[in-house]
Amino acid sequence: xxxxxxxxxxxxxxxxxxxxxxxxxxxxxxxxxxxxxxxxxxxxxxxxxxxxxxxxxxxxxxxxxxxxxxxxxxxxxxxxxxxxxxxxxxxxxxxxxxxxxxxxxxxxxxxxxxxxxxxxxxxxxxxxxxxxxxxxxxxxxxxxxxxxxxxxxxxxxxxxxxxxxxxxxxxxxxxxxxxxxxxxxxxxxxxxxxxxxxxxxxxxxxxxxxxxxxxxxxxxxxxxxxxxxxxxxxxxxxxxxxxxxxxxxxxxxxxxxxxxxxxxxxxxxxxxxxxxxxxxxxxxxxxxxxxxxxxxxxxxxxxxxxxxxxxxxxxxxxxxxxxxxxxxxxxxxxxxxxxxxxxxxxxxxxxxxxxxxxxxxxxxxxxxxxxxxxxxxxxxxxxxxxxxxxxxxxxxxxxxxxxxxxxx
Amino acid sequence: xxxxxxxxxxxxxxxxxxxxxxxxxxxxxxxxxxxxxxxxxxxxxxxxxxxxxxxxxxxxxxxxxxxxxxxxxxxxxxxxxxxxxxxxxxxxxxxxxxxxxxxxxxxxxxxxxxxxxxxxxxxxxxxxxx
Numbered sequence: 001x002x003x004x005x006x007x008x009x010x011x012x013x014x015x016x017x018x019x020x021x022x023x024x025x026x027x028x029x030x031x032x033x034x035x036x037x038x039x040x041x042x043x044x045x046x047x048x049x050x051x052x053x054x055x056x057x058x059x060x061x062x063x064x065x066x067x068x069x070x071x072x073x074x075x076x077x078x079x080x081x082x083x084x085x086x087x088x089x090x091x092x093x094x095x096x097x098x099x100x101x102x103x104x105x106x107x108x109x110x111x112x113x114x115x116x117x118x119x120x121x122x123x124x125x126x127x128x129x130x131x132x133x134x135x136x137x138x139x140x141x142x143x144x145x146x147x148x149x150x151x152x153x154x155x156x157x158x159x160x161x162x163x164x165x166x167x168x169x170x171x172x173x174x175x176x177x178x179x180x181x182x183x184x185x186x187x188x189x190x191x192x193x194x195x196x197x198x199x200x201x202x203x204x205x206x207x208x209x210x211x212x213x214x215x216x217x218x219x220x221x222x223x224x225x226x227x228x229x230x231x232x233x234x235x236x237x238x239x240x241x242x243x244x245x246x247x248x249x250x251x252x253x254x255x256x257x258x259x260x261x262x263x264x265x266x267x268x269x270x271x272x273x274x275x276x277x278x279x280x281x282x283x284x285x286x287x288x289x290x291x292x293x294x295x296x297x298x299x300x301x302x303x304x305x306x307x308x309x310x311x312x313x314x315x316x317x318x319x320x321x322x323x324x325x326x327x328x329x330x331x332x333x334x335x336x337x338x339x340x341x342x343x344x345x346x347x348x349x350x351x352x353x354x355x356x357x358x359x360x361x362x363x364x365x366x367x368x369x370x371x372x373x374x375x376x377x378x379x380x381x382x383x384x385x386x387x388x389x390x391x392x393x394x395x396x397x398x399x400x401x402x403x404x405x406x407x408x
Numbered sequence: 409x410x411x412x413x414x415x416x417x418x419x420x421x422x423x424x425x426x427x428x429x430x431x432x433x434x435x436x437x438x439x440x441x442x443x444x445x446x447x448x449x450x451x452x453x454x455x456x457x458x459x460x461x462x463x464x465x466x467x468x469x470x471x472x473x474x475x476x477x478x479x480x481x482x483x484x485x486x487x488x489x490x491x492x493x494x495x496x497x498x499x500x501x502x503x504x505x506x507x508x509x510x511x512x513x514x515x516x517x518x519x520x521x522x523x524x525x526x527x528x529x530x531x532x533x534x535x536x537x538x
């Protein structure tokens with residue numbers, strides 16, 4: 001029996017939350033760039049984009065970092081409130097955390113706070129220094145994320161092994177070839193080449209180069225594994241009423257969302273080629289009033305190609321079993337029928353830990369605000385599918401965004 | 409270090425050459441991984457049953473570099489997710505099919521429990537012959 005999920009707020013309602021600004025700085029290796037410095041920069045960029053000043057923000061939602069417990073403490077204990085000069089007026093500052101899907105849950109949190117009246121203007125902030133962190137330390141730290149210490153840590157599992165198992169099962173179930181899997185990475189690189197903030201903005205990539213790169217965790221080649229990067233981004237959410245007062249003509253709203261937490265550790269997933277995407281999609285589509293055929297672009301988590309290809313199938317963008325071949329046919333490329341991960345995604349813009357999904361969400365908002373640089377702006381786009389997942393692909397989160405005219 | 413009875417007993421089983429599956433003494437259902445309360449009926453009346461050790465290989469990989477701290481000396485090694493015939497799943501190490509070679513495996517292969525992985529608190533599986 002189909003579930004009934006209804007959003008309790010409609011387009012145009014005074015309390016309907018809308019996205020009005022985004023900020024981002026370049027992703028890559030920036031060892032000299034400080035953590036708080038990065039957060040401050042993207043906060044100010046997002047506020048300027050929204051036409052706001054810091055004191056208008058009453059709530060800060062923090063996306064966690066994975067590189068440093070000390071930096072995490074700075075976030076949790078409200079440092080950004082003071083850095084932005086809103087101590088004494090800011091109502092609330094706190095962290096939301098579900099790993100790679102944090103941005104989707106932060107969005108839902110902001111949405112609920114504004115709808116219910118707990119917040120007026122919410123600033124969501126993210127920064128990560130993965131590209132500058134010690135690689136071995138990060139590998140070891142990540143071997144404890146989504147991996148039960150009692151049962152699975154003793155096997156020596158880590159993130160590339162998790163990605164490799166999902167990839168193997170996906171290839172087996174769909175009979176996708178190594179070339180077809182590699183084509184996903186090529187599409188992402190084609191987009192990254194149009195994004196000046198992407199880690200691989202000026203390097204091209206071919207299927208042949210990928211398949212010739214060293215084997216890291218069979219069947220994953222080195223160029224199919226996400227590059228750890230430093231990066232930061234931010235976005236601003238307000239109410240329709242407030243956006244109208246500010247004279248904002250167009251913004252982005254949430255048409256619906258759906259999710260499914262299918263496991264904690266990968267060994268407990270029933271089907272690694274499917275994950276939680278089908279149920280998440282069913283729930284999201286039941287809220288939105290539009291379907292996959294209505295979307296103008298998609299921004300879906302891509303730490304490994306198979307995560308995205310299974311998502312395409314679960315969401316209904318590609319036929320069952322055809323996700324990788326959908327990419328190989330060029331459908332997600334610039335100029336393709338559904339532009340996919342238009343910032344270059346985690347695999348080519350850079351994997352900024354919890355921030356990879358945030359960057360995809362910010363790109364989706366930016367596209368729908370029609371504020372992407374001309375070379376990658378999807379012309380007159382109105383609707384975007386955002387997909388996220390965290391940990392060992394423990395959850396599938398889908399957010400459906402649409403451009404809305406506020407009639408100002 | 410977690411020295412909870414469920415961890416201690418599971419590992420003692422492995423050391424004794426047995427793959428144990430937690431079984432709820434109230435509802436009778438098997439739990440893997442072992443849980444601190446039965447996820448089916450919330451009972452804490454939990455015991456053990458020995459697995460037949462046979463199942464299907466859902467997926468696997470061969471890690472060649474980037475091992476977590478303390479595992480460098482094991483490289484390369486293969487990990488697999490096994491769906492046991494008892495209906496529960498677990499992560500295991502896979503026995504090589506040639507020197508540093510696991511090319512003999514495919515998804516959905518029938519596999520069987522061999523023993524505890526030497527030096528590690530986890531199970532080792534191999535392809536079932538024939």
